[in-house]
Amino acid sequence: MFLLRILSSIALSLALFSACASTPVTLPAPSLPPPRSDTLPTPIPAAIPTSFIYRDGEHVYDIRETTILTIQTDTALPVFDTVETTAKLSYRIHRSDTPSIVATIDSLSIRSSRDSTSVARHLDTTVVLVFSLDLASAEPNQAVEFPSCDSMNGLARALAQSTLVRIPQTITIGYTWTDSVTASLCRGGIPMVSSARSVYRIQDILDTAGTSLLRIARITKLSLSGSGLQSSRQVTVAGQGQSETLLTYDISQGIFLESDGQSILELSFETLRQRQFVNQRSVSRVLRRLR
Numbered sequence: 444m445f446l447l448r449i450l451s452s453i454a455l456s457l458a459l460f461s462a463c464a465s466t467p468v469t470l471p472a473p474s475l476p477p478p479r480s481d482t483l484p485t486p487i488p489a490a491i492p493t494s495f496i497y498r499d500g501e502h503v504y505d506i507r508e509t510t511i512l513t514i515q516t517d518t519a520l521p522v523f524d525t526v527e528t529t530a531k532l533s534y535r536i537h538r539s540d541t542p543s544i545v546a547t548i549d550s551l552s553i554r555s556s557r558d559s560t561s562v563a564r565h566l567d568t569t570v571v572l573v574f575s576l577d578l579a580s581a582e583p584n585q586a587v588e589f590p591s592c593d594s595m596n597g598l599a600r601a602l603a604q605s606t607l608v609r610i611p612q613t614i615t616i617g618y619t620w621t622d623s624v625t626a627s628l629c630r631g632g633i634p635m636v637s638s639a640r641s642v643y644r645i646q647d648i649l650d651t652a653g654t655s656l657l658r659i660a661r662i663t664k665l666s667l668s669g670s671g672l673q674s675s676r677q678v679t680v681a682g683q684g685q686s687e688t689l690l691t692y693d694i695s696q697g698i699f700l701e702s703d704g705q706s707i708l709e710l711s712f713e714t715l716r717q718r719q720f721v722n723q724r725s726v727s728r729v730l731r732r733l734r
Contacts (some may be wrong), residue, residue, distance in 0.1 A: 457505040494612050495657055497536050497544075497576055498697030503608065507528040508727040515720045525556040532603055534699075536576075545569050546603035551595060576609050592629035601626075607699055608643070608690065612659060619644045633678055635669025648694070655694040662687050665708075676714045684708030684723070702729045703712055 510526040528553055535545040541652065551566040623640040641663040649656040667682040686706030692699050703726075708722040 444455065461475065483572035486513075489729055493614055494638045495610050495614050495692060495694055496612055496697050497610075497699075499536055500534060500698070501535045502698060503531065503732040504699075504728050504729055505732060506532065506602070506606070506727070507521070510723055510725040513722040515722075517718050527554050527556070528552070530599070530602060532599075534603075534607055544576055544607060545571065545573050546607070548599040551599050564595060566595045566599055566645065568601075570596050570597075572600055574601060575605060576607065597628070603721060606702075607660070608659075610659065610692070611655075612692075614645055614647055614648070615648060618643055630671050633669050633673055633680060635667055635680060637665060637667040639663055639665040657692040657694050658699075659690045659692070660687070661690065667710075679713045680710065682710035682721075684710060686725075688727075698731070700731050703727070 461628075463504070481629050506529065508528040510527060510528070512524040514524070515521040530548065531550045532546060532548045535547075537543050537545075548566065548570040553564045596645075609622075611618065621640065621641060621642050623638065626637045626639075628635055628637065641661055643661045644662075646658045646660045649658065665682075665688045668680065670677065670679040672678070684707055686704055688702050689703035690699065690702040705727070706723075706725045708721075708723040710723070712719040712721070
């Protein structure tokens, strides 16, 4: 979800750029919700399986993310904003030789507490895409191009492909693998290129109430750059950040259950007369709906 975070923050930062240059508006600094307490790992019984395969079926997930933006310029007081992102998506998995995934994103909205009318953005129509979760055939370096500037459909596709990840069939604690994504995108009329590299690590296998749980830690590092005209001004954008996510799976059922993540992102926006800096901190939660 890191790409979704950076795209939403850029849009909101550009929307606030002119406001910061004229009349500073300072809001009370909000606080992020406390992180969830983690479950202590238990020894791995011999009966727990050592392989994972996504099973056939359909699963629905709710996604919620809270982002705190701190926006500063050279001359004005800081501006604070809280951004809420919510989404609902489902996956239909059908196995033949390799698992084929049909993802349906029914809803996606991004809302700013600072201006809930003009900055709120919603997905206009349901988005459906098909992709594979075969790790062996996956491209190690993926290239993504968004169809249009400020595309919510592109955001929805990126969200679906980053929520359900490729996992090796044989699971061994400590095993790691990587992937990278380079995306050509456009926000607020400014073309940009982002590069993200993720490292996955099988953290542990737990036996909880008779259920075998697999937990995978993902660390993603991202960089971004671009320039273009925004409100008749030449704007240069640069940024970098990191996210950490813990994903949990039911091994026996072959199901992705949930994930918890947090991220930090630093962005800079520069014109001939002004510089603006954005600090973004996010916490996210993905949870499978119980039938």
